Amino acid sequence: MMMVFGLFVFELRTAPYQNLGQESTFRHVNNSRVGKSPRYQYIGRGEDKITLGGTLYPEVTGGDVSLAALRTMAYTGKAYPLIEGTGGIYGMFVITGISETRTEFFKDGKARKIEFSLSLEKVSEDLREMLADVDLGFEGQWNGFVR
Template sequence: MDVLMTLGDGSTTFRFAVDTAAYQSVKRKTEWRWPAQDRLWADPARQFTGRGTDEITLDGVILPAFRGGVGQINALRELADAALTQGAGARPLTLVTGYGEVLGRWVITGLDEEQPTIGERGAALEQRFSLTLAAYGDDIA
């Protein structure tokens, strides 16, 4: 299996791969906070107040009849829902690229699903997804 990226740790790891949920694009948005302070008779001044949010969005397609089956979207939902059952013990997920770069710890903040092609008895022949991850924000020691 050609793994593109993994999300999770140990038994709760989801593998994005050609055989499962293959993403076609990766978008990353990182923010830095520089709020403006208005001044009398001068342009507003800006002060750096730290990093803002860091988000990654994976957009992809699953062809359940070809490879991977129909359970891939539900597996992602279960990974995100684990926080519901773990309560205060919920943990962020480690994100690692297919070439071994550890991107740190992330949480799932959104999952959009579309089924543009439907087959017999309502089975999805194609599933498109958009998964949004946000950096956990580890404390600096």
């Protein structure tokens, strides 16, 4: 097992991916100042996107059924957990796009080779964000003691 997305398992007989791209953005706004260059302020994380791409050979690997299952998951609009085969948890993701290119056809029109790309976007808070918001409960307790 390479990875699990919801109940869909990425492995040799379903949809083995050959590349995994990850893009994270972070939001900064600029604050203009009179007579000085602008200052930038961090306002939080932006989007986290993952792209899985690969080539399917239906005689050996998954094919139409695997891609149909992923399309069905996309049509639900729901977020699913993305977990790596090593146990690493990426978080909750939605499918934002699926593309496929079919080449090398049999006489009946069925493709021998299907190249696919699956675009996912994170919708859950990152653990690091949750830890940044932890309130230890000390605020206001020391007001009478600190001068």
